[in-house]
Amino acid sequence: MLEIFTRFADWLAYTVLGLSAETKLGDAVHFFIEDVSKIYVLLVVMIYLIALIRAALNVERVRDYLAGKNKGIGYVLGSLFGAVTPFCSCSSIPVFLGFTSAGIPVGITMAFLLTSPLINEVAVLLLLSLVGWKITLMYVLIGMMTGILGGAFLDSIKAERWLRDFALKALQKARQAPVSNSQSEQPSLTLKQRHQFAKQEALDIFSRVWKWVLIGVGLGAALHGVVPDGWIAQHFGEGQWWSVPAAVVLGIPLYSNATGVIPVMESLLVNGLPVGTTIAFCMSTVAASFPEFILLKQVMQWRLLSCVFVMLLVSFTLVGWLLNALAALM
């Protein structure tokens, strides 16, 4: 079914633009056209379909559901909901406080917030269409584990000690007098309302991410066209253990959402960068970014903030090493 995009790119790059398939430029342009057209069409269709299904899911419902769950299952659920709940990263702080003031432990809230930028329908869709199901599965599992284990770790060191005062007070108050569960009773949606929501969602997300796709695929195409084959593999191959932490550190100042970084991921892989190094780099770019952390500063003390930061960097590095070692065995 996806061949149609290859043919479209053949036609546009080789027939209309008259480029030769043999040249680096022709190859790069072809890659660019094929990926951009494919991703755009898939995005609009899939976002619409997924939004139809999850129209009734929102952060208020997730909060009511998570409040009062026991911890073990709470981390898993927090991370799962983080992956599927539509939610803009500019709402991180209100969501953090909303969860906290409902008495949900910091670890579960962080499981939600850490998984959320890493996994969403757009990221999964891009991964599936660009790098295949195996790496997609790996990416999703690692993303969720980061949330689950990270959340559990934060609770085990009693991270709530290092919240800002007002947030800690809200948490303690909620523990003493649990908030009733049925605060946000919502009527179920009609099909028409679902369609309305899905249409709006598809338009919203597309208008937000189209330029990221363009930039990401553009960078990918440039890598295709400019970097000599084998150069990356030779210089950052799995033999060099330091390439994983280096990739993670490099990812910190680079800030992108998952939509922008995944097309780059594909070309890094195609150019021979080991899968562990690639995933470590991408996750660090998406999850460990300064803008996000500056937001979190509003509710956390420096100690907790740096704790979360170091935790992310260490876990991405470990994941990178582990995957590279596994890939070498296979």
Add this chain to the structure above:
Amino acid sequence: MKDIKVLGSGCAKCTKTAEQLQKLAQEMNIEVTVSKQTDPQVIMEYGVMSTPAVVVDGQLVHSGSIPQTEQMKAWLTR
């Protein structure tokens, strides 16, 4: 005079909501003060998790999206 607050941590949608309310009030010749409230503590006290949210005269009337024009008119005239 009506007092309208738009709650939100400074995202594009919050700015838009405030602008639209201001503009609408002007067109309808209604006196209001529209202010943006970005303090997380205040947002928490209103129990809001999805922004932008709208508070009219101290009462929370909306949260989670840019409101429809019809809704905004209703708040301004009530």
